[in-house]
Amino acid sequence: xxxxxxxxxxxxxxxxxxxxxxxxxxxxxxxxxxxxxxxxxxxxxxxxxxxxxxxxxxxxxxxxxxxxxxxxxxxxxxxxxxxxxxxxxxxxxxxxxxxxxxxxxxxxxxxxxxxxxxxxxxxxxxxxxxxxxxxxxxxxxxxxxxxxxxxxxxxxxxxxxxxxxxxxxxxxxxxxxxxxxxxxxxxxxxxxxxxxxxxxxxxxxxxxxxxxxxxxxxxxxxxxxxxxxxxxxxxxxxxxxxxxxxxxxxxxxxxxxxxxxxxxxxxxxxxx
Amino acid sequence: xxxxxxxxxxxxxxxxxxxxxxxxxxxxxxxxxxxxxxxxxxxxxxxxxxxxxxxxxxxxxxxxxxxxxxxxxxxxxxxxxxxxxxxxxxxxxxxxxxxxxxxxxxxxxxxxxxxxxxxxxxxxxxxxxxxxxxxxxxxxxxxxxxxxxxxxxxxxxxxxxxxxxxxxxxxxxxxxxx
Numbered sequence: 001x002x003x004x005x006x007x008x009x010x011x012x013x014x015x016x017x018x019x020x021x022x023x024x025x026x027x028x029x030x031x032x033x034x035x036x037x038x039x040x041x042x043x044x045x046x047x048x049x050x051x052x053x054x055x056x057x058x059x060x061x062x063x064x065x066x067x068x069x070x071x072x073x074x075x076x077x078x079x080x081x082x083x084x085x086x087x088x089x090x091x092x093x094x095x096x097x098x099x100x101x102x103x104x105x106x107x108x109x110x111x112x113x114x115x116x117x118x119x120x121x122x123x124x125x126x127x128x129x130x131x132x133x134x135x136x137x138x139x140x141x142x143x144x145x146x147x148x149x150x151x152x153x154x155x156x157x158x159x160x161x162x163x164x165x166x167x168x169x170x171x172x173x174x175x176x177x178x179x180x181x182x183x184x185x186x187x188x189x190x191x192x193x194x195x196x197x198x199x200x201x202x203x204x205x206x207x208x209x210x211x212x213x214x215x216x217x218x219x220x221x222x223x224x225x226x227x228x229x230x231x232x233x234x235x236x237x238x239x240x241x242x243x244x245x246x247x248x249x250x251x252x253x254x255x256x257x258x259x260x261x262x263x264x265x266x267x268x269x270x271x272x
Numbered sequence: 273x274x275x276x277x278x279x280x281x282x283x284x285x286x287x288x289x290x291x292x293x294x295x296x297x298x299x300x301x302x303x304x305x306x307x308x309x310x311x312x313x314x315x316x317x318x319x320x321x322x323x324x325x326x327x328x329x330x331x332x333x334x335x336x337x338x339x340x341x342x343x344x345x346x347x348x349x350x351x352x353x354x355x356x357x358x359x360x361x362x363x364x365x366x367x368x369x370x371x372x373x374x375x376x377x378x379x380x381x382x383x384x385x386x387x388x389x390x391x392x393x394x395x396x397x398x399x400x401x402x403x404x405x406x407x408x409x410x411x412x413x414x415x416x417x418x419x420x421x422x423x424x425x426x427x428x429x430x431x432x433x434x435x436x437x438x439x440x441x442x443x444x445x446x447x448x449x450x
Contacts, residue, residue: 025342032342032394054292125292127337180395
């Protein structure tokens, strides 16, 4: 027995450690909606670095883009570039300001239309892993952001806050595989659950007898207790109504472009 | 203690790169998992009594910036570390292609463990379907990142610290391979 133990000790100990880690993960699933101490520390430490890096990258990309642009054009028409350089820089800058203005105005109109108090925030970082879809924002519990709060933009639902520290929070996007939202079709009020599938979403549990067309708008039903009723999620991309079975297979195209997420709104008061 | 701090600093740099710079320069939502590469390196060069607590701590910290399941990354990284330790006496750890092969195997193992942990324990529906589509691109990005890091690290050591014997780096240099 002792010999067998000595021979298999590394394997047994390794297996035991792995089992303990798995059990710990399993136990933690019950507190999945709360930010633990270590996560809070990580958010506090990485948040300022990520925010600084985000600003630095933005500035560098701007300078780099302008530099490359000028070099390329100088090869074709050096003289004209010299004459117009300052003018172009001003134009580019004003274009950027105009675009930002448009985005913020859209957000402001949306904010004014909402009856719930909102807090604007900036996206400063993405999820570190390719398997999950979360983003970090530059507002936290000091500004009133807590776990479970819905996050939106003018185009529709972005997700909900899953972790928060005093100055930074993490938002689980609706396209994440672990995200599920109680939803309904705007036209015929058919109910279902919208689940994330990476870049797309699926609309589950819609009965076969419901009439669903490509292009139909999917909105939040307000049933889950997280999102207010009537926020746009996306549009039906495809419908597969098989001959048998209770439900239809529906794909949904999110209305929000998650690859260009910059400014968002946190709905500070939960609908409940 | 110094080594632990260096590894923690490297993990910190990896996390900042993965969350801020790499999403901007790489298309889609695919980014190399630099922490996975670091853990495989640790598996090759650190003893379990030092490596296990550090890798688990790294995993738990990683939960703060990746996914929404506390304890998941600790479980994943620990599993990968132990798997590498399990084969380390049977392979030539001084071979740099081994690290690249282990990165590929580690990526497959990681995705299998994610699918197992999420599909069996959480309410996440059919994540393995999603992962099957993403895996080839993830494999490629991890492989390329490991290759670039390997060359870059050896070059940096030769250029800036030629007399220092940083743990593992000499072994990864092609000149010392048979």
